[in-house]
Amino acid sequence: MDTNILVIGSGISGLTYAIKIAQQNPSLEVVMISKNTLLESNTRYAQGGIAVVSNFKEDSFDKHIKDTMIAGAGECDQDVVKFVVKEGHDRLQELIDWGTHFDKQKNGLHLTKEGGHSEKRIVHHKDKTGLEIQESLIKKIKTFSNISLLQNHTLVDLITDHHSGGNYKRCYGAYVISNLEQEIIKISAQITVLSTGGAGQLFSHTTNPENATGDGLGAAYRAKVFIKGLPFVQFHPTALYPKIKRNTFLISEAVRGEGGILRSLSGKRFMTEYHPKAELAPRDIVARSIAEVVNETGDDYVLLDCKAISEKEFQNQFPTIKENCQKVGINPPHDHIPVIPAAHYFCGGISVNHYGETKLKGLYAIGECSYTGLHGANRLASNSLLESLVFSHRAAINSIDQMKETLPPRDFYLKLPEWKEEHYFSNEKISAIGRIKKQLQNLMTTKVGIFKTSIGLIEAEVELKNIFLETQDIYLQNKLTLGICELRNMVSVAYLMIKQSQDLKQNKGVFYNQDYVE
Ligand SMILES: Cc1cc2nc3c(=O)[nH]c(=O)nc-3n(C[C@H](O)[C@H](O)[C@H](O)COP(=O)(O)OP(=O)(O)OC[C@H]3O[C@@H](n4cnc5c(N)ncnc54)[C@H](O)[C@@H]3O)c2cc1C
Incomplete structure (x- = not known):
């Protein structure tokens, strides 16, 4: 398969980018691949909304810039923060023009306030903003005849000069596996875009879906692209403790904002002992406090007591949370919700320019898989959808300019080598993948999770080496499958995260090494 532009991933970033390209230049062919259905993505699960300055009477760009810089703990790139905040308004309007609905009030959009924001500036669609965005973008993208959509197709590796015996100078597309037939397809492209989202699956508890395994990061690393900021993983303090499936569901901060109280299983309110703002302390502090209580008591989770919220209020404000709790037999606000911190957002990623x-x-690289410098050491709530919109636009405009430059001729792309599966000779070890993945998730959770220590990071590196060797063995001895691809990427991202965490000598933002606490 050969195309002008290959987009890998169909969350807000990939979809927005592809729509922009198709709108601006209908003569360009775009192929978009997605690991599962077009819908499945982190975007789909976003509840809170998008942070955009729109009430200019009380709010201002300067205030949003300042809030973002404070959250980022000195690690943000100020220029990036400035243009992202300022361009947000136009990008939001485009989303609305394309058919996304946001809640309204008398004088315009209904705005909420989230942790770290000095003003109300979060535009939202009830408590399911991401689903609304994702569905409207999918509807829009299907109207373009120059975009081909390939679902259930997974990036294996980027094609570079390396595959023809050269160095890593240019990307020429990607090798992709069809999940069902397990066939490897070569898709050559003049421009390749990674929009593969985060890697929450590296940890035992995560708000991210099963497909968030850091594939874009793994492939970029193998293509010798620089990955930055991986120690800065945001853990959401309150995710539903998963009784049945490992995947959990986010219980929004807004529930605590409306009066939800955190209690240990013995019924004791504990957040008052950790921070003057108790349950409304910054996310990283609430997450650490819950982790500490769980470590001390040996319980698996703590409880979110929602009795201060009336039945009607809860139903009105949190219909999706209520529905998801009821699916596992919990009926808030009557029942306490069992919660646990969960890996939520990767501030780090593939290093990119403006x-x-x-x-x-x-x-x-755009969206959560990228490192732009916006979030620094900690993301300000609801800034990630904003970042995705702004960078998808910038990348699309820049790509169209790139296409005007002298690129290798089209027949060069057609002659690129096919995927070589030289090493496959048995399928015996494939059943070990699930066990190794669990071992990796346990390791990352205990040694590279909310609490880190310098010794723990060294131990993690040693144990990861064994996991790497076992994974490599499976990769070399088996026909390639989706499971092998994902595990290989998870191991690479884990390795980079451990090494980068060892190099950090100071706690900042969401990074917390207990040895550095004075
Ligand atoms: C529960 C939850 C709530 C959130 N709430 C908010 C919020 O209120 N506000 C906010 O700003 N942010 C929020 N976030 C973060 C935000 O949703 C994400 O950062 C953002 O949606 C990322 O968009 P993306 O397009 O970069 O990636 P994603 O939306 O994750 O999309 C990634 C895409 O890549 C595909 N993919 C992955 N690997 C491969 C592969 N190997 N081959 C092919 N395709 C692949 C996936 O299938 C998917 O289509 C939340 C996140 C979660 C999980």
């Missing part, structure tokens, strides 16, 4: 370009020519 236009989403990586150092590898022809390769862009």
Whole structure:
């Protein structure tokens, strides 16, 4: 398969980028691949909304910039923060023009306030903003005849000069596996875009879906692209404790905002002992406090007591949370909700410039898989959807400009080598994948999770080496499958996270090494 532009991932970033390209230049062919259905993504699960300055009477760009910089704990790139905040308004309007609905009030959009924001500036669609965005973008993208959509297709590796015996200078597309037939397809492209989202699945508890395994990061790393900021993983303090499935569901901060109280299983309110703002302390502090209580008591979770919220209020404000709790037999606000901190957002990712370009020519990275400098050491709530919108736009405009430059001729792309499966000779060890994945998740949770220590990070590196060797063995001895691809990427991202965490000598933002506490 050969195309002008290959987009890998169909969350808010990939969809927005592809729509922009198709609108601006209908003569360009775009192929978009997605690991599962077009819908399944982190975007789909976003509840809170998008942080955009729109009430200029009380709010201002300066206030939003300041809030973002404070949250980022000195690690933000100020120029990036400035243009993202300022361009947000136009990007939001485009989303509305394309058919996304946000809640309204008398004088315009209904705005909420989230932790770390000095003003009300979160635009939202009830408590399911992400689903509304995702569904409207999917509807929009299907109207373009120059975009081909390939669901259930997974990136294996980026194609670079390396595959033809050269160095890593330019990206020429990707090798992709069809999940069902398990066939490897070569998709050559003049421009390749990674929009593969986060990697919450590295940890035992995560708000991210099963497909968030850091594939874009793993593939970029193998193509020698620089990955930055991985120690900065945001853990959401209150995710539903998963009784049945491992995947959990986010219990929004707004529930605590409306009066939800955190209690240990013995019924004791504990947040008052950790922070003057108790349950409304910054996310990282609430997450650490819950983790400490769980460690001390040996319980698996703590309880969120929602009795201060009336039945009617809860139903009105949190219909999706109520529905998801009821699915597992919990009926808030009558029943306490069992909660546990869960890996939520990767502030780090593939290092890019102001236009989403990586150092590898022809390769862009946008959205959660990228590191733009906006979030620094801690993301301000609801800034990630904003970042995705702004960088997708910038990357699309820049890509169209790139296409005007002298690129290798089209027949060069057609002659790129096919995927070589030289090493496959048995399928015996494939059943070990599930066990190794669990071992990796346990390791990352206990040694590289909310609490880290310098010794723990060294132990993690040693144990990861064994996991790597076992994974490599499976990769070399088996026909490639989706499971092998994901595990290989998770191991790479874990390795980078451990090494980068060892190099950090100071606690900042969401990074917390107990040895550095004075
Ligand atoms: C529960 C939850 C609540 C959130 N709430 C908010 C919020 O209120 N506000 C906010 O700003 N942010 C929120 N976030 C974060 C935000 O949703 C994400 O950062 C954002 O949606 C990322 O968009 P994306 O397009 O970069 O990636 P995603 O939406 O994750 O999309 C990634 C896409 O890549 C595909 N993919 C992955 N690997 C491969 C592969 N190997 N091959 C092919 N395709 C692949 C996936 O299938 C998917 O289509 C929340 C996140 C979660 C999980």
